[in-house]
Amino acid sequence: MPNKDFIYQCFSILFGVLFSFIGVVNTFWGNDPYYGLIILLLSLLFYLPLVDLIRTTIQKKYSFPLKLLIGFLILWTSLGVGELFDKVKLMIETFPFTNITGI
Numbered sequence: 001m002p003n004k005d006f007i008y009q010c011f012s013i014l015f016g017v018l019f020s021f022i023g024v025v026n027t028f029w030g031n032d033p034y035y036g037l038i039i040l041l042l043s044l045l046f047y048l049p050l051v052d053l054i055r056t057t058i059q060k061k062y063s064f065p066l067k068l069l070i071g072f073l074i075l076w077t078s079l080g081v082g083e084l085f086d087k088v089k090l091m092i093e094t095f096p097f098t099n100i101t102g103i
Helices: 004-028 033-046 049-056 058-080 084-094
Strands: none
Touching: 004 033, 004 049, 004 058, 004 084, 033 049, 033 058, 049 058, 058 084
16 A cells, blocks of 8 residues: 555645646636746646645644645646636637737
8 A cells, every 4th residue: 555645745746737737728718827927836846846845844734734735726727717728729729829819
């Protein structure tokens, strides 16, 4: 049976990739590229070297709730306010050309 740290790292990488995708979509398609860049920067918190850095600076009991809160806020803002599904549809229709409407 795999240990908890391995499972935690697998989920961390999975959500990091998901949040990176959300950041790329919001950066290059839609009306707010700066929001997408912020999501990309926050998604770096879910990759292994930064996970190890966070674990050494923040106690383990605080790192998981912090990442859970950040992940919830990313999903909430991208699905609700950020209209992620509309942006993905726009991306599929106009790929490989970007469509930034807010600049």
